[in-house]
Amino acid sequence: MNKKYPDEFKQEAVRQVIEKGHSVPDVAKRLGISDKSLYYWVSKAKVPASxxxxxxxxxxxxxxxxxxxxxxxxxxxAAVYFASESKKSTRS
Structure with missing residues (x-):
């Protein structure tokens, strides 16, 4: 069954992995979500910034x-102009 998590919940979970350096399995276990979901959220969060x-x-x-x-x-x-001016002055 697919659960719908609030954006704030997802952002906080991702922040714990990206900013605080916790492992995905660790955070997922603490929050009661699947590793797969959290890996997906983290990858999705990293792509738009780059x-x-x-x-x-x-x-x-x-x-x-x-x-x-x-x-x-x-x-x-300018080079064309000065080249033509230079030719004019050498003919005199």
Missing amino acids: QSAEQEEIRKLKVELKRVTEERNILKE
């Missing part, structure tokens, strides 16, 4: 890539 950090890093890198690409394009245009 994914969101990765997503934030990707977002920052995309912003920087856009800025660097724009700078490169400006420098390319």
Whole structure:
């Protein structure tokens, strides 16, 4: 039979494993839940944090890539401009 546990209960169980360093079997036994459920809650709690950090890093890198690409394009245009000016001045 599947029991429905309140979110606060799940969060506290996960916190005991992740933050306090207790073992999953230990916490599960103390709280009267299955190891399998607690392992699932812990894995679910760990994934979003790392994914969101990765997503934030990707977002920052995309912003920087856009800025660097724009700078490169400006420098390319400046190089073309100065090269053409240089040719004009050497013809005189």
